[in-house]
Amino acid sequence: MSKIAFVQKNKIPPSPAPISEVGVIGWLKQNLFSSWFNTLLTLLSIYFIFIILKDFIPWAWGGHWDTKSLRECLDLNPDVACFSVLTARWKQLLFGLYPAEEYWRPTVTFILLIFSIIPILFPKYFRFFWFSIIYPGLAIWLLWGGSIWSVGIVYIGFFLGVLLFILLLRNITKNMVITGISSILFVILFFIFFSNYLVKNLDIIIPISLPPVESLKMGGFTLSLIVGITGIVASFPIGILLALGRQSNLPIIKMICVGFIEFIRGVPLITLLFVASVLLNYFLPPGTNFDIVLRVIIMVTLFSAAYMAEVIRGGLAGLPLGQHEASSSLGLTYWQSQRLVIMPQALKISIPGIVNTFIGLFKDTTLVSIISLRDPVGLASTIRADQTWNGIYWELYVAIGLMFFVVCFGMSQYSQYLERKLKTDK
Amino acid sequence: MEKTKINITDEVAIHISEMNKWYGNFHVLRDINLEVMRGERIVVCGPSGSGKSTLIRCINRLEEHQKGRIIVDGTELTTDLKNIDKIRSEVGMVFQHFNLFPHLTTLENCTLAPIWVRETPSKEAQEIAMEMLEKVKIPEQAHKYPGQLSGGQQQRVAIARSLCMKPRIMLFDEVTSALDPEMIKEVLDTMIQLAEDGMTMICVTHEMGFARQVSDRVIFMDDGQIVEQNEPESFFNKPQSDRTKLFLSQILGH
Numbered sequence: 084m085s086k087i088a089f090v091q092k093n094k095i096p097p098s099p100a101p102i103s104e105v106g107v108i109g110w111l112k113q114n115l116f117s118s119w120f121n122t123l124l125t126l127l128s129i130y131f132i133f134i135i136l137k138d139f140i141p142w143a144w145g146g147h148w149d150t151k152s153l154r155e156c157l158d159l160n161p162d163v164a165c166f167s168v169l170t171a172r173w174k175q176l177l178f179g180l181y182p183a184e185e186y187w188r189p190t191v192t193f194i195l196l197i198f199s200i201i202p203i204l205f206p207k208y209f210r211f212f213w214f215s216i217i218y219p220g221l222a223i224w225l226l227w228g229g230s231i232w233s234v235g236i237v238y239i240g241f242f243l244g245v246l247l248f249i250l251l252l253r254n255i256t257k258n259m260v261i262t263g264i265s266s267i268l269f270v271i272l273f274f275i276f277f278s279n280y281l282v283k284n285l286d287i288i289i290p291i292s293l294p295p296v297e298s299l300k301m302g303g304f305t306l307s308l309i310v311g312i313t314g315i316v317a318s319f320p321i322g323i324l325l326a327l328g329r330q331s332n333l334p335i336i337k338m339i340c341v342g343f344i345e346f347i348r349g350v351p352l353i354t355l356l357f358v359a360s361v362l363l364n365y366f367l368p369p370g371t372n373f374d375i376v377l378r379v380i381i382m383v384t385l386f387s388a389a390y391m392a393e394v395i396r397g398g399l400a401g402l403p404l405g406q407h408e409a410s411s412s413l414g415l416t417y418w419q420s421q422r423l424v425i426m427p428q429a430l431k432i433s434i435p436g437i438v439n440t441f442i443g444l445f446k447d448t449t450l451v452s453i454i455s456l457r458d459p460v461g462l463a464s465t466i467r468a469d470q471t472w473n474g475i476y477w478e479l480y481v482a483i484g485l486m487f488f489v490v491c492f493g494m495s496q497y498s499q500y501l502e503r504k505l506k507t508d509k
Numbered sequence: 510m511e512k513t514k515i516n517i518t519d520e521v522a523i524h525i526s527e528m529n530k531w532y533g534n535f536h537v538l539r540d541i542n543l544e545v546m547r548g549e550r551i552v553v554c555g556p557s558g559s560g561k562s563t564l565i566r567c568i569n570r571l572e573e574h575q576k577g578r579i580i581v582d583g584t585e586l587t588t589d590l591k592n593i594d595k596i597r598s599e600v601g602m603v604f605q606h607f608n609l610f611p612h613l614t615t616l617e618n619c620t621l622a623p624i625w626v627r628e629t630p631s632k633e634a635q636e637i638a639m640e641m642l643e644k645v646k647i648p649e650q651a652h653k654y655p656g657q658l659s660g661g662q663q664q665r666v667a668i669a670r671s672l673c674m675k676p677r678i679m680l681f682d683e684v685t686s687a688l689d690p691e692m693i694k695e696v697l698d699t700m701i702q703l704a705e706d707g708m709t710m711i712c713v714t715h716e717m718g719f720a721r722q723v724s725d726r727v728i729f730m731d732d733g734q735i736v737e738q739n740e741p742e743s744f745f746n747k748p749q750s751d752r753t754k755l756f757l758s759q760i761l762g763h
C-alpha cells in the first residue's frame with residue numbers, strides 16, 4: 084500500500100465553537116475589530132457619534148416646552164432648545180389653516196387611513212378589503228365636507244357600471260371589449276344626465292353633510308399626507324402602464340409613453356408645480372374652478388409615475404425571456420401573462436426602486452410651499468415670520484424632519500419586510 | 510425493449526409544407542416539409558445552430574414563419590391571434606432552462622394555465638395538477654417553490670405543468686442539456702413514460718439512446734434544412750448523407 088492512501092475510521096462528533104467566535108465578544112471581534120483598519124474605523128465612528136450627541140442631547144433634553152415666546156426661552160437659558168414653539172403651534176403644523184372646531188375630521192381621516200391600508204399591506208392576515216375601497220371617498224368627504232352624496236354618487240355610478248359589465252358578460256356576450264365599452268359609456272352617460280338629479284333628490288331624502296372646507300385651508304402635515312398618499316396610490320398603476328407601454332410592440336403607444344416619460348423626467352418638479360398653480364389657468368376655460376390641491380396632486384402623480392415607469396422597466400428587463408415564452412406557450416394571453424407571471428416578478432425585483440420613488444415623492448410634497456400652499460415647511464416660514472417666534476430654526480425643522488422621517492422610515496421598513504416575505508428561492 | 514408502434518394513427522397532427530423563416534436577412538429555415546401523425550414520436554437532431562429550436566418554436570408560434578404553411582390539429586397558424594391562442598393551449602412545450610415561474614409554488618405553476626386559459630375550477634385544477642405531479646413522480650414537492658428544487662425536479666415540474674393543459678402534442682427543446690448526468694435519467698424516464706402513453710411528441714435532443722429507444726422517426730437537420738429522416742434503426746446504422754455520417758461520428762464517436 085502506498086503512503087498517500089488514507090481511510091478515516093473514527094467519526095469526529097461536533098463540538099461547540101470556541102467562545103471567541105460566538106456571543107457578544109465574538110460578534111464584536113468579528114464585526115468591529117477584525118483588523119487594525121477596521122478597528123481604526125470603529126474608533127473614528129464612535130468618536131464622531133460622540134461629538135454629535137455631546138451637544139445635541141443636552142440641547143434637546145433640557146429644552147423648554149412652555150414659554151410664551153422665543154425671547155422668554157433665551158432669557159431662561161439660550162443654550163437649550165426652545166420647543167415651546169411646537170407647544171404653541173403643533174396644531175397648525177398638523178392641520179394648517181383647517182378650522183379649529185373641525186380638527187376631528189382630519190384626525191378621524193387618518194385613524195381610518197390606518198384601517199384602510201393595513202389590509203393592503205398585510206393581505207394574508209386581513210380580509211376586509213371593502214373598507215379600502217370605500218376609504219378614498221370617505222376621506223374626501225371628511226376633509227372637504229359638503230354633502231355625502233356628491234362623493235357617494237361616484238361610487239354609485241361605478242357600482243352600476245361594474246354591475247352592468249358583469250351582467251352583460253354573463254348573459255349577453257363574452258366579448259370583453261364590447262361589454263367594457265358599453266359599461267364605460269353607461270357610466271359616462273350616468274354622470275352627465277342622472278347624477279345631478281340623483282344627488283339633489285338623495286340630499287332631500289337623506290341629508291348628511293359636513294360644513295365645507297376649501298382647499299386653501301388644507302395645510303400642515305395633513306396636506307403632505309393628502310398629496311403624498313394620493314400621489315403614491317395613483318402613480319403606481321400609471322407607472323406600470325407606462326412601463327408596459329414603453330415595451331410595447333405598437334409604435335404609437337410606445338412613442339407616446341417614451342415621450343411622456345422623457346418629458347416629465349426632464350423637467351423639474353417645481354416647474355410642473357408652477358404650471359399647476361399659475362399657467363394652467365391660462366389654458367383652462369375662464370371661470371372653471373379647478374381645485375388647486377387636485378392640480379398639485381395630478382402634477383406630483385405624473386412626476387412620480389414617470390420615475391416609477393423607469394424603475395419598473397428595470398424590473399421587466401431583469402426577467403429572462405423564458406418567462407414570456409413559457410407563459411405564451413401555455414396559452415396565456417398578453418394581459419394574463421403580464422398580470423400573473425411578469426408583473427409579480429418585475430415588481431418584486433423593483434421593490435427597492437419603487438419604495439425609493441415613493442419616499443422621494445412624499446418628501447417632494449414639501450415643494451408645494453413654493454406655490455404658497457401651507458405644508459409644514461411653508462408653515463415654518465409663516466411661524467418664523469411671527470414676532471413671537473422670529474429667529475427660531477432648529478426646533479421647528481427638527482420636528483418637521485421627524486414627522487417625515489417616521490413616515491419614510493416606515494415605508495422603508497415595510498419594503499424590507501416585503502422583500503423578505505416574497506423571497507422564494509431558499 | 511420492444512417499441513410500441515401501434516400508437517401511430519393515420520390522422521395528421523402537424524402538417525408543415527414549404528415553410529421558410531428568416532431572422533432579418535439570415536435564412537434560418539429553408540423549405541421545411543414535415544408531416545407528423547398523431548401518436549408519433551419524433552426526435553430532431555443536428556449540429557448547433559442548424560435551426561432545430563427555431564423549427565419547433567414555429568409550431569407553437571413562439572417564432573413567426575414568413576413563407577409556407579403550418580397546420581396544427583387542423584388549424585393553420587396565421588396572424589389570427591385566436592388561432593394562435595388555441596394552438597398554444599393544445600401544444601405543450603418544455604424548455605432547456607425549465608422556465609418555471611419562480612414566484613409560484615410547484616402546484617400553482619401547474620394550475621395557473623388551466624385556471625386562466627381553460628377556466629377550470631381551482632379545485633379541479635389542483636386535482637389534475639396533483640395527478641400530473643404524481644405522473645412525474647414528485648407529488649411531495651407540490652408546495653415548494655421552484656428555487657428549492659433540483660434541476661431534474663424542476664424539469665419534471667415543467668413537464669407536469671405542460672401536461673396539466675391536457676395537450677395533444679408535446680414539444681421538447683433539449684430538455685436534458687442543462688442537467689447533471691444523474692438527473693438526466695429521471696427526466697428521460699418521464700419522457701419515455703409519456704411516449705409509451707401515446708403522446709405525440711417532437712423532441713430536440715442529443716440523447717441518442719432515447720432516440721433509439723422511443724422514437725418512431727429521427728430527423729437530422731443542418732443549415733436550416735431537413736437533411737435526412739428515417740426510422741431510428743436505419744438512421745443510426747445506415748445513415749445516407751455525408752453530413753449525417755459526420756454528425757453521428759462526432760456525437761457517438763468518442
Ligand SMILES: Nc1ncnc2c1ncn2[C@@H]1O[C@H](COP(=O)(O)OP(=O)(O)OP(=O)(O)O)[C@@H](O)[C@H]1O
Nearest residue numbers: 532535537555556557558559560561562563564683
Ligand atoms: N432571435 C434571433 N435572431 C437572429 N438569429 C437567431 C435568433 N435565434 C436564433 N438565431 C440563429 O438562427 C440559427 C438557428 O438557431 P436555433 O436556435 O434554431 O439553432 P439550434 O439548432 O436549436 O441550435 P442549438 O443546438 O445550439 O440549440 C442560429 O444560427 C442562430 O444564431
Ligand SMILES: [Mg+2]
Nearest residue numbers: 561562563683
Ligand atoms: Mg436550440
